[in-house]
Amino acid sequence: MMTSTLLRCCAVIFLTHLFLIGTIGKEFPTLDHIRTKVDDATQQQTVEDMIFRTVGDRFSDFSVVVDSSFLPMGKEAFQLDTVGSKIVIRGTTGVAAAHGFNHYLKYYARCQVSWTVQQVHLPGVLPPVTPAVTIVTVNRYRYYQNVCTVSYSFVWWDWSRWERHLDWMALSGINLPLAFNGQEAIWQKVYLSLGFTQKDLDEHFGGPAFLAWARMGNIRGWGGPLPQSWHQNQLELQHKILARMRNFGMIPVLPGFAGHVPAAITRLYPNASVSRLQWGRFEDPYCCTYLLDPQDPLFSHIGGMFITEMIKEFNGTNHIYNADTFNEMRPQSSEPNYLSKAGAAVYAGMLAGDPQAIWLMQGWLFQARDFWQPAQTKALLQSVPEGKMIVLDLFGEVQPIYNTTDSFYGQPFIWCMLHNFGGNLGMYGTVKTVNQGPFLARKYLGSTMVGTGLTPEGIDQNYIMYELMNEVAWMPQPFQILDNWASDYAWSRYGVKNSNASLGWQILLKSVYDCENGFKDHCDSVVVHRPDLHKTQRSWYKQEDVFTAWDHFVSASNDLGLMDSFRYDLVDVTRQALQEWAYIYYQDLMETYKSGDLIKFRDAAEIFQQTLSDMDRILATHQNFLLGRWIEDAKSLATNDQERSLYEFNARNQITLWGPNGEIVDYANKQWSGLVADYYAERWSLMTKALTTALMEGKKFNHTAFLLDVFQQVEQPFTLANKAYPNYPTGDTLQVAKELHQKYRPRTL
Structure with missing residues (x-):
């Protein structure tokens, strides 16, 4: 041992x-x-x-x-x-x-x-x-999922994918998972029985890739309408998911009613008291969702109907429900009395369907500290009897809330590692905080901590951080020497000891995975964001560390190249190295543009575009980095051509424009083969052409005009296209990685 x-x-x-x-x-x-x-x-x-x-x-x-x-x-x-x-x-x-x-x-x-x-x-x-x-x-609960994970990562899964993932959850020691599939089918039954029409619901439910935000009342209708086949498919999946979770001994967290209702509520119940909530840059008809007033008798009635129908459909309950009323939305009043009544109403709706209900709430809303001052926070948290609410300290590894709220004013909480936003792929982590944070939270004076959690918005990235967090949940104290843990990680991941692989992971753990203060927009690579003249790329690590780690992975490839786990990692570290090179060349591009030297600018533009092409090439060698897989998974759930078109649009729009007009453009960016070549590289090609024209004509670059051009010529057409992309890898990972290493590495030396 x-x-x-x-x-x-x-x-x-x-x-x-x-x-x-x-x-x-x-x-x-x-x-x-x-x-x-x-x-x-x-x-x-x-x-x-x-x-x-x-x-x-x-x-x-x-x-x-x-x-x-x-x-x-x-x-x-x-x-x-x-x-x-x-x-x-x-x-x-x-x-x-x-x-x-x-x-x-x-x-x-x-x-x-x-x-x-x-x-x-x-x-x-x-x-x-x-x-x-x-x-x-010591952790009674080991929670898993963000309410967004179901849309950013799970949305197109069939049972075979879910079965494997449930196995991983059990192996990871997770016992409190979110179980959100199929809830629209339940809501459909409830709302139709209340007099709403199917048209009302079609305008209310979001499309498959945007359900998370429709459920939280952030948007309504965008990406829809949902076909009936979707409801049936997700209902069948949820039956299987819940059965397997329960048979493993897990405690599934079911959805509850947070107060968001279809717009037709004002037609059917003209005396109902409602307010409207605004989220982000969305405009009508997709914004300004309707929130039923907590004091309206309909609130607990609808909440109780939903819980009752859900328990009936899924053969019982484990009594714990998630609801997030004000996620990234400002309540209509900051009065503590209003917020207290709002919280009490959400819980009353749960009790109406289940007298033993416990409310699990994401603590993300408290990150908006300009609104959620102590009085407001305390009012919401103490609107529910102590111990009848569990709060997820969702961003615990970067901005914990427990230590500014007297341990959530007495309510039990779960210390969570959020880590990822939108399913971005850039290497990132706050390894020291993850290793020590849960233990500090438990030692906090009067701590009400009852567990740990993983709350990424998207999965399939930065595997090492999630392995560490899952182990920390079962540890009596932090790991003393993380270098040793990194070596153990490499040994288990590849099945054999390899000094180069071990050194590679140790270097990465001390650099890209050791962001001291953490921040949200950690994947701000020039590759995946709209072209701009003044793009900066925040970095908490030395680029040379990434290149040195790359050296070790390439050196290890002769011994470990047959392992799929190693090939995945080799693609990932090569992708990260090329991301660093893209920023280096971007800076060259901007310098040559500012100098006014057209010949040097064209040379710099060609080198920059070649880097994007090389990135697409290495990504194409592994199935986990393919745009085609995401799109084909989406289309596979369709039962007719109309559904295939809808699902493909959802899949394309979410990872690019995220809205009809780019309301959250690039938020869910992915460095996937196909997407890099036909979306990111095409945007940069349009940008360099516009800059070339500006240099040739001696005019100032018109950024406003460019934004309109890139939307009309690249971004929107991409979301509406139906070009087929490979669903299987092309090229040999080892060969391509070595070629690119030989091509780029000497430039740093």
Whole structure:
């Protein structure tokens, strides 16, 4: 066993003692009913099935026991032991046992299962666990998902993708996942029964790629209408998702009613009290959603109907519901009394359908500190009895809220790592805060922390940060030496020790993944944002560190090139290196433009465009970096040509214009092959042509005119196009990466 693993095991004795005598954190008896209701045998069978899906016939080398009496109720742990020729995994829940299996894979068998790439080449003889290891988590809940993840990453998934992802969730020790699929089908039943027409609902529901924001009342109707086949598909998926979550021993978080209603509410119920909320730059007919006044009797009535119908449809509930009324929207009043009544109304709507309801709320709204002063924050949080609300400290690794609100004024909270916005792919992390933050939060005077969480807006990026956070959730203390952890990560990710891979990850962990203060717009590369004369690229690391890490990954390719996990990482670090080069060449481009030297400007423009072409080329070599995969997944859910066209438009618009007129343009940018070539590079080509004309004619560049041109000639046409893109990789990752390394690296030396 490696030294880092021994340290984990030794520390666990101390943790177990503290945990069992109940001296860590504040207890909330009001949450005791929030637990799995599935028997141990079912959970055990579900974990055994997952192990078979993961390692095939080698599943017979493992023995699983789920025993909820292993520790007092509410405490979770797993134990690993070797009995005869088998690895015995014992867990208090299916999730705990699954995480125990994953611990064995990573630290004994040196394997790794991640979101989309995995390495599970088990050794012929499994390494024994001697002595037995018991690990107890102090975190009652390990939450997962942002309300936006369902749109930025999961929107086009079928059951096969969901099944694999649910396996990953269990392996990661997650026991409190969001379960939002299919809710529009429930809302359709409720609203139709209240007298709304299907046309009213078509104008209310957003399109598939924009459902997250329609649900939160940010927008209405954009990207729609939703076909009936969509409702049926998502309802069927939700039945399977909930069944599997529950059988693993997870506690699914279902949606609740936050007060946002269709515009036709004023026609059907003319006496209803409503206000309108504005979000971002959206205009009618997509903006200014309708919010039912919390004191209106309809509020709890509609909320109760929805919860009741949902419980009926999905065969019960685990009593926990998410609702976000004022997400990035300013309430109509800052009066504490109004905010208190608004919160009480949301909770009353839940109670009307489930007397044991617990409200889980994203704490993102409190980032708007100009509005949410102590009085306003306290009014909303204390509108619900203590322990009947759980708050997600959503951006805990950068801007925690618990330490400015006296631990959310007594309400239990979950410390979360948000990390990613819009599913952007740039390398980024706040590794030190992630390693230490949850422990500091738990030590905070009067801390009401009850767990940790992962809340990325989009997944399939920066895998290392999520592996670290998932392990921290089960740790008694921070990792002492992150270099050692990075080496262990590389070993498990590729299955063999490799000094170059280890050094590469150590360098990245100390540079791109060590943003001291963190910030939201971390992926502000010139590649993915609208061309501009004055673009700056904030950097908290040295570019040379990225290039040096690239050296190590290329050097490791001869030994590790057969591993898909390594090929993914080689593409990713090459992409990051080319992103750095794009900014270097952008600066050259701007300097030559300012100098007025047309010949040098044209040369600089050609080099810059070549960098984008090279980026597209390396991205094309791995299936996880393909635009075609995203679009084909969208179209695969359609049942006719009209739906295919709608879904493709949704897929294209979300990652580019994000709205009819670029309301949130480039927010959900992706460095994907096809998108780089036909969207980002085309925008820059138009820009360099406009600058060339300006130089030739001796005129000042007209940026306002350019914005109109780029919208009309590149951006909008791209969202309306139906060009087919490869759904499978082209080119050899190793060969292309080496060629590009040989081409670019000497320029830095």
